[in-house]
Amino acid sequence: MTSPTATVLLVFGCGVVADGHGHRLTAEGEARTRAAVAYVTAHAAEFRRAALPRVVFTGGWPLGIPEAACPPAGCREADLMLARARAAGLDRYADLHAETRSRTTLQNLVHTVEDGLLAGHEFDPARPLGLVSHPWHLPRIRFLAGKALRLSGAALLEVAAADTATGRARRRERVIRAAARLGYLGVHTPAGLLRRERGIARSARLLSGWTRR
Template sequence: MTAPVTTVLLVFGRGVATAGGEWVLTPAGAARVDAAIGYVSAHRDAFDAAAAPLVVFSGGWAEAAEGAPRPPEGCREGDLMVARARAAGLDRHAALRTECRSRSTLENLLHTVEDGLLAGHEFGPGHPLGLVSHAWHLPRIRFLARKVLRLRGAALLDVPATGGEPASRRERALHVASRLWFLGVADPAGLLRRERAVVAALRRRPAG
């Protein structure tokens, strides 16, 4: 059975860095933007001419978790991702939106909803929400999407990115840990409080 074509893509950031005095996407972050561009390009014939697909780029500065300073205005992940997409001409074929406050995968989902970037869209097996990230990240995104968006299974469509960095060994541990951290928590405020408490506890943990 052929998978349905999604008309809404949510692209997850993978960090920012500085190079030559400028803020840039990490190679993995750039790969995720390219995956969204590739998906829209590959399925243009399937989109209704009356309604362009929607691509939401979500990311602030994940490095905030390590105490890194806030990038200047216009240089957060979402800004850099949409700039790369526009440079490739994606705005000629899709509506582009950004969410630039997030510092984690959970916040990607929470802030996207809070900012109304998915408003007006109902998702289900025939109209799934496309999740754009690396294959090793997608299981945790799906787990959190079930918590935040109440979506699961065929209501979500994986759009895997390739390249930029090897598979993350740490990610599997994070996925397992997330199931423990958020056990029994379902409301957005509670999820965010739990995540921030865990991050604070990890920061206080002595090294070694």
């Protein structure tokens, strides 16, 4: 049996690097963009037949960067990924959109919906939502999509970028994933999830300040 094709993709950002030439994507952000381009071109016929084929790039700047130091408009994670995808000709197969105010994976999902970037689409096993990220990140995205979008199982299709993560990075992600499962326990609305996330972030900052004393 042929697996269904996701003709709506959600591509997750992974940081921006500032240097003497301006702003550029991290290697992980570049890899995720390449994975989206490769998936769409490999399924070009399905994208051409789809009623509303769409690729949404999501991400502003990582939570650890102060708001005052955020990249300017046009240089945020989603902006840069979209520009790379357009240069690769992806707009021949799908509408391309950027959500640029998110700073976390949860915000990626919630703000994409709030901005209407998934409007007109319903997702199920026959028409899944494609999630584009690294293999170590996708389990947490799935968990949060279940909370924020009420989607799970075959209604979500994973599109994995080439993985070059170190063992340390994978261990860190496992800790974050476990913390998310515990921290969001019992919360099932987007607004509630964002409130809980803010509370977790405040607690983490307080704990960090205490441990440095």
